[in-house]
Amino acid sequence: MKVLRSTLVWPLVALVVLLVFNAVASPGFFHVEWKDGRLFGTVVDIFNQGARVPMLLALGMTLVIATGGVDLSVGSIMAVSGAVAAMQVNAGAPMVQAVGAGLGLATLLGLVNGVLIARVGLQPIIATLVMMVAGRGLAMLLTGSQMVPFANRSLTWLANGSVGGLPVPVVLVLGLAVVTGWVLRRTAAGLFIEATGDNEKASRLAGIQTGGVRLAVYGFSGFCAGLSGVLEAANISAADPARIGDTRELDAIFAVVAGGTALTGGRFSLAGSVVGALLLQTLTLTLYNQNVAPAVAPVPKAVVILAVCLLHSPRLRARFGKRTQPVAA
Amino acid sequence: MKRQSFLRVAGLAAAVSFSACKPSGSGGGGGGGAAGGGKLVVGFSQIGADNPWRTAETESVKAEAAKRGIELKFSDAQGQQEAQISAIRSFIAQGVSAIILAPKVETGWDAILKEVKAAKIPVVLVDRGVTVSDPTLFATLIASDFVAEGRMAGEWLVKKSGGKAGIIQLEGTTGAAPANDRKKGFEAAIAGSPDMKVLASQTGDFKRSDGKNVMEALIKAHGAAITAVYAHNDDMAIGAIQALEAAGRQPGKDVTVVSIDGMGFAFEAIKEGKLNCTVECNPLLGPMAFDAVAKALKGEELPKQLVQEDRLFDETNAPAELPNRKY
Numbered sequence: 001m002k003v004l005r006s007t008l009v010w011p012l013v014a015l016v017v018l019l020v021f022n023a024v025a026s027p028g029f030f031h032v033e034w035k036d037g038r039l040f041g042t043v044v045d046i047f048n049q050g051a052r053v054p055m056l057l058a059l060g061m062t063l064v065i066a067t068g069g070v071d072l073s074v075g076s077i078m079a080v081s082g083a084v085a086a087m088q089v090n091a092g093a094p095m096v097q098a099v100g101a102g103l104g105l106a107t108l109l110g111l112v113n114g115v116l117i118a119r120v121g122l123q124p125i126i127a128t129l130v131m132m133v134a135g136r137g138l139a140m141l142l143t144g145s146q147m148v149p150f151a152n153r154s155l156t157w158l159a160n161g162s163v164g165g166l167p168v169p170v171v172l173v174l175g176l177a178v179v180t181g182w183v184l185r186r187t188a189a190g191l192f193i194e195a196t197g198d199n200e201k202a203s204r205l206a207g208i209q210t211g212g213v214r215l216a217v218y219g220f221s222g223f224c225a226g227l228s229g230v231l232e233a234a235n236i237s238a239a240d241p242a243r244i245g246d247t248r249e250l251d252a253i254f255a256v257v258a259g260g261t262a263l264t265g266g267r268f269s270l271a272g273s274v275v276g277a278l279l280l281q282t283l284t285l286t287l288y289n290q291n292v293a294p295a296v297a298p299v300p301k302a303v304v305i306l307a308v309c310l311l312h313s314p315r316l317r318a319r320f321g322k323r324t325q326p327v328a329a
Numbered sequence: 330m331k332r333q334s335f336l337r338v339a340g341l342a343a344a345v346s347f348s349a350c351k352p353s354g355s356g357g358g359g360g361g362g363a364a365g366g367g368k369l370v371v372g373f374s375q376i377g378a379d380n381p382w383r384t385a386e387t388e389s390v391k392a393e394a395a396k397r398g399i400e401l402k403f404s405d406a407q408g409q410q411e412a413q414i415s416a417i418r419s420f421i422a423q424g425v426s427a428i429i430l431a432p433k434v435e436t437g438w439d440a441i442l443k444e445v446k447a448a449k450i451p452v453v454l455v456d457r458g459v460t461v462s463d464p465t466l467f468a469t470l471i472a473s474d475f476v477a478e479g480r481m482a483g484e485w486l487v488k489k490s491g492g493k494a495g496i497i498q499l500e501g502t503t504g505a506a507p508a509n510d511r512k513k514g515f516e517a518a519i520a521g522s523p524d525m526k527v528l529a530s531q532t533g534d535f536k537r538s539d540g541k542n543v544m545e546a547l548i549k550a551h552g553a554a555i556t557a558v559y560a561h562n563d564d565m566a567i568g569a570i571q572a573l574e575a576a577g578r579q580p581g582k583d584v585t586v587v588s589i590d591g592m593g594f595a596f597e598a599i600k601e602g603k604l605n606c607t608v609e610c611n612p613l614l615g616p617m618a619f620d621a622v623a624k625a626l627k628g629e630e631l632p633k634q635l636v637q638e639d640r641l642f643d644e645t646n647a648p649a650e651l652p653n654r655k656y
Contacts, residue, residue, distance in 0.1 A: 026550065045542075045545050146381060235538060236567070244538065288529070288543060288547060291530070294503045294531055294532035295503050
């Protein structure tokens, strides 16, 4: 628990620094008002936009990275699930069925990743790279490479509606994060995931079904990506197979690493990943607010990312010192 | 093979020069097609089919080829320059008379275009240019003038707003030619009006979702000062409209929304009164491309760039045009 707390410190410090900067530099940054029965303001946007993509992808990615893997296919899986949900509602299916179909297919694609990695023995980066290419192709194939607009009210509500004044995606995603965290820490599942990432061979010898663990985390990552894709499509009332989720896997990896989960696996912090995603989104909105020219915006972004990683690095080294072999190669 | 088709080429060229080849917009043009049994064969290497604009361009080339009785060898490179290069190589092997190329990127075409030149096959570039060491490697480039599109949008907005507006500019993909040029043209058009102020200019990456996200953020930052939105493409404009509506503003009324591309859904939005104006970026390059092919085959010297003229649509002329939209 101590370790969990201390890894959370650095992204929080970065987030607070960024917020203090905004409090000084952008008047109205913290202004939140009640409008049409819901909260309205930049901070709400950070949570809303952050929840829809980076936070959701980071949830799945955290567990994958905790097993020592990585999932590059999440952006493409987003495209598939968004396309499936949009086509389903256009075919007259009710919202729940459409979302279910999108999430189902996304989870299935995640499980395919898991099978390629856990059963066939492919390297995670290769297996998911294959899925990244194939998933995008599948989305294009399903839609005939065209954007799929839709007018289903209940599907657009998923991204544009509000529950108790909060945007639906925030409620959904934070809820999912809390439930996931609770399940993983209250059962042995979290321990199994960390053990698999720490030393697969030893874990297997100790009786953990490491193959099953890997299968599950990639399936879960596919599910999260699927939900993210549905929310992105719902947000703009259209599924954009070519561009939804494009390069967003990198945002997810950043959020996870910034949150203190090492790419070497063996430990994870879901709370850290949530904070990492919020940090990333705050950074993006700060640059908009300061009207930093888009051409140079990547520079300040990179500086903040580098700073967070540097803050983490002494801990990493300390951790390497304590353990003999972090990854079962 | 090539010599065989020479007579037919001459016939086609005659047919083309007979029909008035005015480089104006869609439809029109097109000769009666080459007579006789065999057909003129033209290769077309397309980048991909990732958006309706490109699909419309492909359809335009295909339709024009069919109309003129030309056999079209079509290759979809699915976004890969290497695939375009190998397609061009296979066009040479198949002995096509001319090649139409929509290049994915500007550079890296020297070697393959030299092979094409050695085979004495003229190349007509469509919608994007290339940077090559030798300008004779291609016959001409047919493209829209992105700067002019931006300028048209800017001039329209100056007139509409009476020279006073707080503008949010949603830029396209950073570094992309259409984004750079549409920004340049627009900013030049409003430069003479001191009360036309660009409050913020951020990239929405030509995406609807990013257009919405950016607009959501900028509405909070600039609030009521925003009276106009200029988006580098229709997708981002639609995203911005959704964000404005969610914030309780009335796009089309209290916020003037201007965009570029002229896609079908933009015409719908104009009809609904949410989008004020869109400058067409016409993808129907087929007729002009085949006019250029015919001239090149006849040995005529072509200007290095032929400009596809773009039109502006607002609530006065968009509803009438809507049924004619092909993309």
